[in-house]
Amino acid sequence: MPNKSQIQILNDPKFVIWDLEFPALNCHKFNGETLQTVRQQIIELLTDGEMDVRQLSREVGIKEKEVYEHLTHISRSLAARRRKINIRPSECLKCGYVFEDRKRFTRPGRCPRCRESHIINPSFKIT
Numbered sequence: 509m510p511n512k513s514q515i516q517i518l519n520d521p522k523f524v525i526w527d528l529e530f531p532a533l534n535c536h537k538f539n540g541e542t543l544q545t546v547r548q549q550i551i552e553l554l555t556d557g558e559m560d561v562r563q564l565s566r567e568v569g570i571k572e573k574e575v576y577e578h579l580t581h582i583s584r585s586l587a588a589r590r591r592k593i594n595i596r597p598s599e600c601l602k603c604g605y606v607f608e609d610r611k612r613f614t615r616p617g618r619c620p621r622c623r624e625s626h627i628i629n630p631s632f633k634i635t
């Protein structure tokens with residue numbers, strides 16, 4: 509069943525654009541026989557294991573800021589398939605405060621308890 513937003517280009521079945529919402533962010537990479545968008549790579553990485561934004565950015569080869577944008581979109585598209593991104597919340601390195609109520613993907617700037625800014629990145633896993 510083809511994805512609705514999937515279109516083929518260059519009359520080549522291997523070259524497929526999967527999604528047109530953030531065309532600038534969809535840098536295509538050719539890995540052997542498969543052509544994956546950055547977003548598909550992120551989904552696969554987070555299905556296989558838990559990672560934070562820094563690791564994802566290094567693994568996929570894009571900026572951390574772009575990873576956040578992709579995560580926001582991925583969480584919406586996963587919801588339609590009854591899957592979701594699980595977030596391990598940020599934690600303060602100084603006092604151990606856990607940012608449990610934070611629903612956003614980005615790291616908080618400062619700890620509300622001790623005012624320190626040494627905060628561990630939240631990490632993600634898709635289930």
Ligand SMILES: [Zn+2]
Nearest residue numbers: 600603619622
């Ligand atoms: Zn703290």
